[in-house]
Amino acid sequence: MARKYEKIARELRERITNGTYPPGSTLPALPELMATYEVARETVRSAVSALANEGLVTPLSGVGTVVRDLGTVDMHSQPGDAHPAWGSTTGDDSKIETVEASYDVANHEVAQRLGIGRGDRVVHRVRRYYKGRHIVLLHDQWLPGEVGARIHSETGYDPADKDAHERTDLYSFMREAGYQPAQTTERVSTRMPDPDERTSCRSRLAYPC
Numbered sequence: 001m002a003r004k005y006e007k008i009a010r011e012l013r014e015r016i017t018n019g020t021y022p023p024g025s026t027l028p029a030l031p032e033l034m035a036t037y038e039v040a041r042e043t044v045r046s047a048v049s050a051l052a053n054e055g056l057v058t059p060l061s062g063v064g065t066v067v068r069d070l071g072t073v074d075m076h077s078q079p080g081d082a083h084p085a086w087g088s089t090t091g092d093d094s095k096i097e098t099v100e101a102s103y104d105v106a107n108h109e110v111a112q113r114l115g116i117g118r119g120d121r122v123v124h125r126v127r128r129y130y131k132g133r134h135i136v137l138l139h140d141q142w143l144p145g146e147v148g149a150r151i152h153s154e155t156g157y158d159p160a161d162k163d164a165h166e167r168t169d170l171y172s173f174m175r176e177a178g179y180q181p182a183q184t185t186e187r188v189s190t191r192m193p194d195p196d197e198r199t200s201c202r203s204r205l206a207y208p209c
Contacts, residue, residue: 005046018107023069093132100126101162121145151177
C-alpha cells in the first residue's frame with residue numbers, strides 16, 4: 001500500500017503532467033498542502049522532496065516550489081520506421097511487450113496533442129522495448145477512443161486489450177480499419193522515474209533507474 005506522501009506526490013505529479021501546474025508556476029505552499037490533505041508538515045515535505053528528486057520541481061527560497069521546464073523534443077518519422085532509441089527489431093534479443101492497454105480519459109496534454117477535448121475517451125497503451133533482458137525504452141501511446149473503437153470493429157483487434165493479439169504494429173491495424181497514417185510524432189523528454197516506474201523497471205533497465 002502506498003504511503004501518504006507517495007499518494008500526495010502522485011497527485012501533484014499528475015497535475016504537473018496535465019498542465020494544472022505548468023512550468024514556471026509554484027506548487028501550493030506547505031501549509032496549504034497540509035490543510036488540503038490533512039497530514040503533517042513532514043508528510044507534505046516528503047512528497048515535495050520526492051518530486052524534486054525526480055527533477056520535476058525546484059524549491060527556491062522566497063519564491064516557493066517552482067515547476068521546472070524540462071524541455072521536449074518532437075521526433076517525426078514514418079509509420080513502420082525503427083524507433084531512434086530502439087533501432088532494428090530484428091534479432092533474437094529484441095522484443096516489444098505491451099504491459100498496459102485500456103480506455104482512459106484525455107488529460108490536458110493528450111487532448112491538445114490529439115486535437116480532442118479534455119476528458120474525451122482515449123486508448124492508452126504502455127509498451128516495453130527489450131534488447132536481451134534489458135529494457136531500453138518505455139513507450140506511452142495514446143489514440144482517440146473513436147479510432148480504437150473503429151479498429152476493433154473493422155479488424156477484430158481491440159487495441160485497449162493488452163492480451164488481444166501478439167502483433168504490436170498498431171499502424172497495420174489502422175490501415176486495415178481504413179486509416180492512412182502518414183506520419184508519427186513523438187514528444188520526448190527526460191526525467192527521473194517515479195516510484196511505480198522504478199518498481200517496474202528495477203534490475204531490467206540497461207541504464208540506471
